[in-house]
Amino acid sequence: MKRQDYSGVVVTAPVSVPYVRYSRETAHWWIARALKQVLAAAGLKPRDLDGFSVSSFTLFPDTPVGLTQHLGLSPRWLDSIPMGGASGVVALRRAARAVQAGDVDVVACIAGDANRIDSFRQLLSSFSRFAMDASYPYGSGGPNASFALIADAYMAEYGVTREDFGRIAVAQRANALNYPNAIMTSPLTLEQYLAARPISEPFGLYDCVMPCAGAEGFLVMREDEAQARGLAFARISATIERHNAFPEDPVQLRGGWAVDVDELYEMAGCGPGDIDLLQTYDDYPVISMMQFEDLGFCAKGEGARFVRDHDLTIAGDFPHNTSGGQLSAGQAGAAGGYLGLVEAIRQVTGQAGPTQVTSARTAMVSGFGMINYDRGLCSSAAIITGDGR
Amino acid sequence: MTGALPPPKKKNPQLRQVVPTLPPQMRSRAALGLTAAAARGAFLLQHCAECGAVQYPPRDACSACLSVELDWRETSRDGRVIAETRIHASPDPYYRERLPWRTGLVQLTAGPTVLCHLHGDIGRGDAVRMDLKLDKAGQGVMIALPATRSADMADDGQLRALTAHPKHRRVLITDIRSPVTRPLIEGLFRAGAAQIFVGESESWRRGSDHAAIAALDRVSVLPLDVSDAASVSRLAAEIGGKTDILINTARHVRPGGVLGADTVFAREEFEINALGLMRLAQAFGPAMASRTADGVNSSVAFVNLLSVHALSADPHYGAFSASQAAALSISQTLRAEFRASGLRMINVFAGPTDDEWHQPLPPPKVPAAALARSVVEALCEGLEEVFCGDVARDLEARWRSDPKVLERELSGGGA
Numbered sequence: 001m002k003r004q005d006y007s008g009v010v011v012t013a014p015v016s017v018p019y020v021r022y023s024r025e026t027a028h029w030w031i032a033r034a035l036k037q038v039l040a041a042a043g044l045k046p047r048d049l050d051g052f053s054v055s056s057f058t059l060f061p062d063t064p065v066g067l068t069q070h071l072g073l074s075p076r077w078l079d080s081i082p083m084g085g086a087s088g089v090v091a092l093r094r095a096a097r098a099v100q101a102g103d104v105d106v107v108a109c110i111a112g113d114a115n116r117i118d119s120f121r122q123l124l125s126s127f128s129r130f131a132m133d134a135s136y137p138y139g140s141g142g143p144n145a146s147f148a149l150i151a152d153a154y155m156a157e158y159g160v161t162r163e164d165f166g167r168i169a170v171a172q173r174a175n176a177l178n179y180p181n182a183i184m185t186s187p188l189t190l191e192q193y194l195a196a197r198p199i200s201e202p203f204g205l206y207d208c209v210m211p212c213a214g215a216e217g218f219l220v221m222r223e224d225e226a227q228a229r230g231l232a233f234a235r236i237s238a239t240i241e242r243h244n245a246f247p248e249d250p251v252q253l254r255g256g257w258a259v260d261v262d263e264l265y266e267m268a269g270c271g272p273g274d275i276d277l278l279q280t281y282d283d284y285p286v287i288s289m290m291q292f293e294d295l296g297f298c299a300k301g302e303g304a305r306f307v308r309d310h311d312l313t314i315a316g317d318f319p320h321n322t323s324g325g326q327l328s329a330g331q332a333g334a335a336g337g338y339l340g341l342v343e344a345i346r347q348v349t350g351q352a353g354p355t356q357v358t359s360a361r362t363a364m365v366s367g368f369g370m371i372n373y374d375r376g377l378c379s380s381a382a383i384i385t386g387d388g389r
Numbered sequence: 390m391t392g393a394l395p396p397p398k399k400k401n402p403q404l405r406q407v408v409p410t411l412p413p414q415m416r417s418r419a420a421l422g423l424t425a426a427a428a429r430g431a432f433l434l435q436h437c438a439e440c441g442a443v444q445y446p447p448r449d450a451c452s453a454c455l456s457v458e459l460d461w462r463e464t465s466r467d468g469r470v471i472a473e474t475r476i477h478a479s480p481d482p483y484y485r486e487r488l489p490w491r492t493g494l495v496q497l498t499a500g501p502t503v504l505c506h507l508h509g510d511i512g513r514g515d516a517v518r519m520d521l522k523l524d525k526a527g528q529g530v531m532i533a534l535p536a537t538r539s540a541d542m543a544d545d546g547q548l549r550a551l552t553a554h555p556k557h558r559r560v561l562i563t564d565i566r567s568p569v570t571r572p573l574i575e576g577l578f579r580a581g582a583a584q585i586f587v588g589e590s591e592s593w594r595r596g597s598d599h600a601a602i603a604a605l606d607r608v609s610v611l612p613l614d615v616s617d618a619a620s621v622s623r624l625a626a627e628i629g630g631k632t633d634i635l636i637n638t639a640r641h642v643r644p645g646g647v648l649g650a651d652t653v654f655a656r657e658e659f660e661i662n663a664l665g666l667m668r669l670a671q672a673f674g675p676a677m678a679s680r681t682a683d684g685v686n687s688s689v690a691f692v693n694l695l696s697v698h699a700l701s702a703d704p705h706y707g708a709f710s711a712s713q714a715a716a717l718s719i720s721q722t723l724r725a726e727f728r729a730s731g732l733r734m735i736n737v738f739a740g741p742t743d744d745e746w747h748q749p750l751p752p753p754k755v756p757a758a759a760l761a762r763s764v765v766e767a768l769c770e771g772l773e774e775v776f777c778g779d780v781a782r783d784l785e786a787r788w789r790s791d792p793k794v795l796e797r798e799l800s801g802g803g804a
Contacts, residue, residue, distance in 0.1 A: 121480035125413055133420035134446035135504050137413045137530055139490040140481030141474070148474035149494050149504070156472075156513060198489075201475040247452070250496040251471050373446055374494060374504055 003267055009096045010223045010233035011384060013041040014345040016323075018181040019214030019330040022117055027058040028070055030112035030332075034215035035071065038108050042219055042229050046072050051107030051220075053079040053095055055087035055334035057123055058114040077104035084369030085281040086241070086378035087111055087337035088216075093239040093382065095220035105221065112215030113333025120211045130373035141200045143283065144208055146371050148200035151286040153251040155202060157301075162202055164304035165285035166193040168320075169206045169327055171312035172282065176324025178314060178354040183210050183330035206327070207284050214332030216342045232349040237362075237383040238267035244377050255287075255368060256379030257294040265296065268383040272296045275383070276360045277347055278318070279340030281368040282325040287376070291366050295381060319357045322347060341365045341382070348386030361388050391509055394544035396557050396583065397685035407682040409730045410483040414526035419447035422461050423529030427521040428773035432466050434499065435459040445501035466519045468495040468503070470533060473513045483525070486682075491547065495519060495533050505531035509545045522551035522771050525681070525731035527724075543769060552771035553690035553733050556581030558633035563588040563613060563669065566596045567638035568744050569694065572761035574608060580765050583686065586628055588613025588639070590620075615639045615665030616657075618672075625672035630680070635673055636692040636764060639665050642746040647707035655708035663715035666693060670723050678730035690733040692764055693720050697738040697781040700788045701795050724773075735767050740780025753779050 015037040017030060031054065039046060052075045054064040062070070064080045077098055081087045088111065095107035124142040126132055139145055154160060173188035188206060196204035219231075226233040240263060242256030257264075265271055272295070280291040289303035297318075298306040310318040323329050323343040326336045344363035346352040352360075367380040416424070419435075426433035435444040437451035438458035450457050473493040479485050491507040495517055503519065511517055517533040524530045532551060535542060543554055555577050562570050565587045574585055585608045589599070592612055603610045611628070614620040615637075641661040643654045670691065677688040698706065699713035717736065724734040741747040743754040755778040763777035776785045787795040 118480075124480065126415065129417050130446045132413070132415050133417050136481075137524065137526075137528065138492045138504055138506055139476040140413060140479040140484045141476035141490075141492070142480065144478065145474055145476045145492060146504070148476075149472040149492070152474055152513065153472035153494070198475070198477045200477060203474075250502045251494055374502055 003263075005267070006096050006100065006236035008223055009100050009220065010226050010235055011092060011096075011218055011220050011345055012226050012231040012233040013038045013219040014342040014351065015041070015217045016181055016339075016342055017112070017215040019183055019212045019332050021183065021210065021212050022115055023213035024116060025114060025213065027056045027112055027114045028062070028067065030114060030213060030215040031056065031067065031110050032071055034110045034112055034217035035108055038110070038217045038219050042106065042231060044106065047074055049073055049106060049108055050075050051077040051095060051098065051104035053081060053091045053107055053109040055081045055083070055091060055111035055337060056113050057333045058119065077107065083337065083367075083378045084334060085283060085337040085376070086367035086369035086380040087334050088341035089239060089365055089367045089380035089382045090241055090378075092220060092236065092341065093241065096236055099220055099222060105225065107220045108217060109220060110215060110217040111334040111338040113213060113335060115211055115213040115333070128370070128372045131371070134373055143371050144203055145200040146374060147284045147286065148203045150252050150375065151202055151284065154253055154286055154290070157253055158304065160289070160304040162194060162204075163190065164307055165207060165289065166190045167307045168282070168285035168288050168312060169193050171316070172321045172325045173328045174313050175322050175355060176328030179323040179329060180354065182324045182328050183212055184324065184328040203284065209283055209326040209331035209336070212330040212332050214330065214335050216332075216335045216338035218342055218345055232351060232386070234345050234348045234384040234386040237270070237385055238264050239380070239382040240264045241378075241380045245379065252375035253290075254300065255290055255294050255376065257291060257366060257381055261294060261296050261381075264381055264383065270362065270383070274362055275364045276319070276362050277322060277344070277357050278320050279344050279363065279365045280321060280325075281337065281340065281366060282321055282327050283331070283336070283368070285327070287368055288321070288325075291368070295364065295366060314355055314357055319360070322352065322355045322357060337367050337369060340367075344384060348384055348388065350386070350388045359388055361385055390539050391541045391545045393541045394549070394556060394685065400684070406680065407486070409679070409682040410486065411526040411729070411731055412483045412524050413481060414528055416528055417447070419449055422447055423521055424523065424527070425529070426461065427523045427529030429775070430770055430772045432464055432519060432521050433461040434464040434501070436462045436464070443497075443500045445497075445503055465497070465499050468497040468517050468519055468533065470494070470507070470511060470513050470515050470517055471496050471502070473507060487550070493533060503531050505533050506547050506551075508532060508534045508542065508548055510535045510539065510542065523733070523773060524551055527728055527733075553634065553735070553768045554580065555634060555765065555768050557583050558686050558689065559584040559586070559631050560634040560636060561586040561588065561628065561632045561673070563615060563635070563637045564639035565589040565598060565602055565610060567640065568742070568757035569760045569764075570638050571598055571602060572758040573636065573638070573764060574602065574605065576761045576765040578607070580769055583607070584609075586611055586632070588615075588624065590614035615668055616660040618668050621668045621672040625676065629673050629676040632673055632677060633686050633688045634690050634692065634768065635669065635677065636694075637666060637669055638694055640694065642706070642709050644706055644746065645708070646704055650708050655711070658708050658712040659715065662709075662712035663719060666716050666719050674723070674727065674732075678727055678732050681731045688732060690735050690768060691723070691727070692735045692737065692767065694760070694764070695736055695738050697740050697776065697784045699738065700784065701792060701799055704800055733771070733773060735773055735775070737763050737767055737775045737777055738781050738785070739763070739777045740784065755780070
C-alpha cells in the first residue's frame with residue numbers, strides 16, 4: 001500500500017538548551033527547560049499542551065507518565081521514544097501521524113538527559129541485557145569499543161583509512177566553531193585528529209563524542225495552527241524507521257537505511273541531489289560515512305572517496321552536521337538523537353544564524369541508535385522542507 | 390607469539406598492595422548457562438530444540454522461530470576473527486588497571502558472532518578456537534585462542550587472568566601423607582610452580598614419603614594438623630602471606646555404613662574432611678583473598694579434593710560420604726565468601742582412590758597420579774569443578790540426569 005503523505009502537518013519551534021559537560025541537575029530539570037522554551041515560542045501554557053513525547057535515558061525511576069505530574073501537564077496523547085540516536089525522527093513521525101489523524105493538536109517532542117559524575121559508567125554497565133551479558137564484561141570499553149570493532153571491520157572491507165574518518169571530524173569542528181552552544185570551542189586539524197591518544201583502536205579521542213547534559217525539543221502541529229501562531233515551520237516530506245536490519249550480517253557494515261532508502265526518496269519525490277544539507281547521527285565518523293552510503297549519496301564502499309571529494313562544512317558543496325554534530329557539539333544522551341533534527345528545522349526555516357547554509361530548503365536528517373550487543377539496532381531518516389525563511 | 394612470562398621481582402614492602410577489583414559481574418539468568426559451562430570446561434551454547442538455530446548472546450526465545458525450548462549443547466569451538474580492537478579507555482575500575490585490553494568479534498562456524506577477549510597471538514583474519522572461562526568475577530566469558538597450541542601461550546596476560554595457572558606461584562599442599570601429594574608436587578613443578586609448602590601432622594611419626602619429599606628442591610615440609618586450629622593458625626602466620634594456591638589433600642577415610650559405625654571414627658572424618666577445610670579457610674582465606682591482584686604471583690585458588698559421593702552417598706562409606714557432603718556444602722559457602730576477592734574455589738571430585746582404605750573395591754579406581762593431573766589441569770585451565778576418572782564422571786552424569794535414580798542404584802536397587 002502506498003504510504004500516506006504528511007500534508008497538513010508541520011514541525012516548528014526548534015529549541016536547544018546549551019549543553020554542559022557535567023551537571024548535578026536531573027533529566028527532569030533539563031526537559032523542563034526545553035519544554036518551557038518550545039511552549040513559549042508557541043504561546044502555549046503547560047496545562048494547554050495536549051501532546052507530549054519524551055526521550056531520556058536518565059529519568060529513572062520516573063517515566064514520561066511521572067513527568068506529566070512533575071511538570072504540571074495534562075496531555076491526551078503521551079509517547080515515550082527509547083531509541084537513543086533514532087529518537088528525534090521517530091518522535092517526529094509518530095507525532096505527525098497523531099496530529100494528522102486529529103488525536104492531538106500540538107505535540108511537544110523533547111529529549112533531555114542528565115550527566116552527573118559517574119552516571120555514564122552506570123548507564124553503560126546496564127544499557128541492555130545483551131550488553132550486560134555479552135559486551136560490557138569484555139574490557140568495559142562501552143560503545144567506543146563496540147564501534148571500534150565495527151570500524152575495524154569496515155576499514156578492512158572497504159580500504160578506508162583514519163584520514164578519511166578524520167575529514168568528517170575536522171569539518172564538523174569547523175562547523176561547531178560557528179555554533180554558539182558547542183561544547184568544543186577550539187579548532188581541530190587533521191594532524192591533531194591523527195595524533196590523538198588512542199581510545200579503542202582504530203579510534204582516537206576525536207572519533208568519540210563527549211557525554212554531557214542538555215536538552216533539545218520542537219513542536220509538531222497542523223499547518224494552520226502554526227500559521228495562526230505566527231511560527232516559521234518546516235513540512236515533512238518523508239520518513240523511514242527500521243530496527244534490527246540485516247540480522248544475518250556477521251558484523252555491521254550497513255545500517256537499516258539501506259532497506260528503506262528507496263521508499264524515503266520515492267515518498268519525498270526527490271533524490272540525493274536535491275538535498276541541500278544532511279544531518280547524520282555521528283556517534284562516530286564511521287557511522288556518518290556509512291550513512292552517506294546507505295542513504296544513497298554514494299555507492300557502498302565509496303564513502304571514503306566521497307568525503308575526499310566533498311567539502312562538508314557549512315559553506316561547502318555538501319553541508320553536513322552544520323552545528324558540529326555530537327562529535328563537536330557534545331552528546332547529551334537521548335538529546336543526541338534530536339540534535340540534527342532541531343538544527344535542520346532551524347536551517348530550512350532560516351533561523352540557524354551563524355551556522356546558516358545559504359538558501360537551504362531541503363534537509364535530510366538520519367538517526368541511529370541503541371547498540372544492544374554488537375551493532376546499532378535502530379535507524380531512521382526524514383526529509384523536511386522549508387521556504388528558507 | 391607469546392613470550393615466556395618472567396618470574397616476578399621481589400615485592401617492595403613499602404608499596405601499597407593492589408586492592409582486588411572485579412570485572413562486571415551482573416548477568417541475566419540465561420547468561421549463567423555460560424558460567425555453568427565454563428566452570429567445568431565445556432563449550433556450550435543454546436540450540437533451539439525446534440529449528441536447531443544456535444543462539445548467542447544467551448536468550449529466552451529462539452531468534453529464528455520464537456521457540457522457548459533452548460537447550461545448552463556442546464558446540465563447535467571453531468571460528469574466525471572478523472574484527473579486533475585494543476581498548477585504551479574504560480570507566481570500569483578492574484579494566485582501568487589492566488589497559489590496554491584486546492577484544493574482537495569472532496564469527497563461529499556454528500553461526501553467531503561472539504564478542505570476546507582476544508589472546509595476544511591472534512588478530513583479524515585468524516582461525517581461532519573459542520573457549521569459555523570463568524573471569525575474576527566468577528562469570529563465564531568467551532576468549533578466542535590460537536587454533537594451535539604453543540609453548541608459552543598460557544602466559545598471555547588476558548588468558549592468565551582467566552586461569553589459576555601455577556607458573557611462578559607458591560603452593561601449599563596440606564597433607565604429606567596423602568598418596569596424591571608426591572605426584573602433585575611433580576605436576577606443579579612441571580607447570581612452573583615456584584615453591585611448594587607441604588603440611589605434615591604428627592611429625593614424630595613420619596610417613597614413608599617424608600624423606601623423599603623433604604629432600605626436594607624448593608619444597609618445605611612444615612608442621613600442619615588441620616584438626617587443630619592452633620596448628621593451622623601457626624602455619625598461616627608463617628606462610629599465609631605467600632600462599633598463592635592452597636590444595637587441601639588432608640582426608641580421613643574409614644569404611645562402613647552408619648548403623649554399625651563408631652561415632653568416634655565419624656567425628657574424626659568430620660574433624661578433618663569438613664571442619665579441617667573450614668579451619669584452613671578461616672586461617673588462610675583472608676590473606677589469600679587480599680592478595681588476588683598482587684601481580685604475577687598473586688593468590689589465585691583454593692583447591693579441595695572431594696569424593697564424588699559428596700553428591701550422593703556410598704552406603705559402604707556412610708559417615709565418610711556425609712563428611713564429603715558437608716565439605717562440599719562448606720566449599721559452596723566459601724565460594725560465595727571469596728567471590729568479592731576473585732579467589733577461585735576449585736572442587737576436584739574423584740571416585741574411589743587406589744589406596745589402602747579402598748583396597749577391597751574392584752577397579753576402576755583412581756590412581757594418585759591421575760588425581761594429581763586433574764588438579765593441575767583444573768588450575769591451568771581455571772576450572773571450578775572437575776570430575777576425575779571414569780567412576781566420578783559416570784556418577785556425575787547419572788546425578789545430573791536423576792539424583793533419585795542414582796540414589797536407588799547406589800543402594801543396590803539397580804539391575
